[in-house]
Amino acid sequence: MYRILPIESDKNTIILPYHSELAAELSGGQELLLEYGQKTRSVHVNRSIELEENHLLVPADVLKHLKIPLTSAYCLRVEQNKLIIGPYIGILADLSGELLAELVTTLSSFLTYYHRIGGTIVAFALDGVNTKNQEIQGYIYEPETKAWIPGTYTYPASVLSITEASLTDKWDDFIKVMLHFKQGLGSAVFNYPIFSKWDMYKLLKPRYENHLPETKVYVAPQTIKEMIEKHQTIYIKPIHGRLGRYIFQAEKSSSGYTIRYKMKRKPKVRLYRTEKSFLLFFQKLIDPGDYLIQATIPLMHHNQSLIDFRVMMAKSHQGEWQTSGIFARYGASGSIVSNITAGGRAELADKTLKKVWKLNNKQISEVKQTITELCQNVLAVIEAEGYHCGNIGVDIGIDQDLSLFIIEINNQNPDPYIAKRAKRSPEFYKHRYLNMMYAKKLAGF
Incomplete structure (x- = not known):
């Protein structure tokens, strides 16, 4: 990397070490554009045998125009008639x-x-x-x-x-x-554009329907009626929801209809004896087009905590997806969601697969590989539609028979902090590092 030093000069001339690799790509007196971020300035190139290696001298007024901070070390890259400073x-x-x-x-x-x-x-x-x-x-x-x-x-x-x-x-x-x-x-x-839960479902259903719980957009109470008649247990969740908030679980039984949810962080349970009163609850509460009705995935439970898995994925400096960590999420006891922010806890997936599913090391490795391949394949479908992800959190459900279900894909802010909650700081910092190295690649380096 290069250190940039200012020089007082009324000429737009930058000076490179004579024997540097960069100077070998440029000729003395050559005119080019010096680029930093999205700003450029026309300069001439000179070379000095006295200048220390990995130093670049730039006129003060050029630095002022480009607003280049001098406290950092920079990579330099020649591209056609430009010398790019970055990332x-x-x-x-x-x-x-x-x-x-x-x-x-x-x-x-x-x-x-x-x-x-x-x-x-x-x-x-x-x-x-x-x-x-x-x-x-x-x-x-x-x-x-x-x-x-x-x-x-x-x-x-x-x-x-x-x-x-x-x-x-x-x-x-x-x-x-x-x-x-x-x-x-x-x-x-x-990560942009951002896709919703419904966008994800529509994109993936043609090829991955077996890995998705049946999902419909709420348009009227009839939508809920049809789904609960078919599946007995359903989730009603906001299309753009986050962190397990504003989610309802509804169950039909011989005694009526039970609704579970949280209000002001406290669990609530309502029992309705009639279908009419049950549907009226949602008709008053939610608006058409804002919520999804989703069949309940047969997730495993442990000590009254439901379990799903968060797969942390990020693109590398080479632009390839890497799995930086797979973690089990345990919901709070009796909770309808597994989110850490809703009182849940986390641990490394290996430990959970061994403890709850009773798998050996080879089987655990195979399950994790299957999860990774599924995530990479569905992300390829999503990115083919114009969503530039780079930083992703995929929530995966696993049933007793090790069938995989895609619960949600978060590309808005898939914070890898779950790794710290599972006492795995290296995976947290690895994920952050991958984010920055991919950003470095996109910046041209």
């Missing part, structure tokens, strides 16, 4: 600058292996994007002090989104900003 990676981390200020230090988990990433990392919020001036208010990471420095910066060369906008009044603003970035960066923006 310059943006993390869209929250909806407001006020919220970002509170969490920005936690983003250092993306940069545990900064020495392998290099370049500029800018964290910013949705309301910090000035589309008119093409500038960002945010924080850049200073590797020597490991501090985040506030300021106004130019647009990056790639953008990773980890903000959750779908359940907020900022959704339209989020779409506008992401479309704006895509116009300038093309495929160097991920």
